[in-house]
Amino acid sequence: MKKIIILALLSLNASAQFLASAPPTEIEIKVNNANNISEVLKLAAIARGKKDYKGFEQAMEKAVRLKPHVPILSYQLAQAYALNDSKTKAFDTLIGIQKQGIYFDLAIDPSFDNIKSYPVFNYIKENIDVNGEHHGSGVQSFNISKSFSGLLFESLAFDANSQSFLMGSIRDGRIIKIAAKDGEISTLIEPTKGGLEGPWSSIDMAIDEKNDILWVASSAISQFGKISKESSGLSAIFKYKLSNGQLLQSFKIPGKKGPSLFSAIHLTNKGELFIVDPLNKAVLKIGKGDKQISLAFSTPKYNSLRSITADETGEILYLSDSEQGIIVISLKTQKFITIENSGSLSLLGITDLIYDDNGLIFIQNGFKPERIMRIELKADKATVKNVFAIESAHPLFNSPSYGVVIGQGLYYIANSQIPKTNRMGGLLSGQQWQDMYVLSSAKHYQEQSSLDYKKQIKSYKNSSGVN
Structure with a gap:
């Protein structure tokens, strides 16, 4: 009897968790089904325009999976992470850009305003700025x-x-x-x-x-x-x-x-x-x-x-x-x-x-x-x-x-x-x-x-x- 009760409780708990999770948004569904980079980037632009930063993040993650070696896409993914307050992911992505010797002017980009106060951001920015200097x-x-x-x-x-x-x-x-x-x-x-x-x-x-x-x-x-x-x-x-x-x-x-x-x-x-x-x-x-x-x-x-x-x-x-x-x-x-x-x-x-x-x-x-x-x-x-x-x-x-x-x-x-x-x-x-x-x-x-x-x-x- 106890075993049946425990199983019933577990089943109810799983059902509650399933019901509590938010249904996927229209952008999420479209991003999941898209396999063309142009289509994914269009969805990313729509999400960003609507200030749907979670959707923007998901779209850019898909874009980078499709084209993993394009610097501008990695940079836009870092923007999405920062706007969606995924700080650690934003920092890690920017470090990856810096290690490849790529340069972007982070100082003038408002996408990173909510992470610019962190010392690690300044450290990353200084190293990315070096990439932009003449050598x-x-x-x-x-x-x-x-x-x-x-x-x-x-x-x-x-x-x-x-x-x-x-x-x-x-x-x-x-x-x-x-x-x-x-x-x-x-x-x-x-x-x-x-x-x-x-x-x-x-x-x-x-x-x-x-x-x-x-x-x-x-x-x-x-x-x-x-x-x-x-x-x-x-x-x-x-x-x-x-x-x-x-x-x-x-x-x-x-x-x-x-x-x-x-x-x-x-x-x-x-x-x-x-x-x-x-x-x-x-x-x-x-x-x-x-x-x-x-x-x-x-x-x-x-x-x-x-x-x-x-x-x-x-x-x-x-x-x-x-x-x-x-x-x-x-x-x-x-x-x-x-x-x-x-x-x-x-x-x-x-x-x-x-x-x-x-x-x-x-x-x-x-x-x-x-x-x-x-x-x-x-x-x-x-x-x-x-x-x-x-x-x-x-x-x-x-x-x-x-x-x-x-x-x-x-x-x-x-x-x-x-x-x-x-x-x-x-x-x-x-x-x-x-x-x-x-x-x-x-x-x-x-x-x-x-x-x-x-x-x-x-x-x-x-x-x-x-x-």
Whole structure:
């Protein structure tokens, strides 16, 4: 009898707890059912607008689960936690942002007003502010006058034979030479004709000085001034004589009917040209002596491919994916390894990727601080050994993009003009063209002092018993 009474009481208690819990709100139900990031962010905005901070928090938690490596989403989640008075979660989220080297101006954000009085907030803010300070040795190498920057010179290469930089135009496809000695500008390849045969926009370049060859990746994108309905989505590789710009050969994808985009190319030391086609989640190839483009491999897992480079043997490729990180591919084994985003390393928004000195240099934009980083790899060439900042928060940075290593220096475009343009390449209302700056930075900037500092921190932790 006692057993029956106890069971009845437990049942009543469970029922009471169930009845006492509030039913889910409309926002909670919609967030739970949403799996599209745009839909979730729309729900988050609605909840915040209604000052439903619990709903805002739940929506942003879902957004971060869907896109865990996007700094602005983590920041908005910290805002939601603070507004909903989830203090510990807000602090933990902000610490995670700080550890990745990301910067936001917390001082001017009223979302954190109810936690700003806590000493831990000031400590976190001071460390995040350090992330926003300039770090590096970048100096101006040369610039393109704002009178011509509207041609959108967005690719960069260096010709050691003529000691000249090359820059390719998105707008009209021309390629110019800039003498390293005195900055004199000349035209190597005249504006392209477009049409069905191309060339179109000059997207990326690869140089073979030994054989006097310039490879150019070209696509008919919307910013190309001579784009047409018939040519839109066409892509090809064009092979020129490096010394005089004579067109030698063109390579189209055999039998290709759908649109393509060649976002990057890389010429290995074995003489093989690899081409990134993000629209088709594929990497293409022109082997040494090949007469046409072939498929190297496809990557259905990776949706945001951008840049490509290779080690000195030409046997290992590195691809950047703006969400997943850096993909390492062994051409011998066809094995894929991903260097992933981590709590201390954000690989979001990589615009260019360069293998150098058993490491990877990458340029990042799309968040603050815009920066250039270097990963030192272990002997396996696929595992991170150390991470160094080459340049961060330079005053001239505004969407830094392509770069090239020359000796001990890294030369790169500091302020792309693409963000100032509309979909068709025209200047957005309220924007103005600016001089385009190419900067140079020491590629191993303060690496030894960084290692020494890490050793000091490790020694302190060991001696004090801190984990």
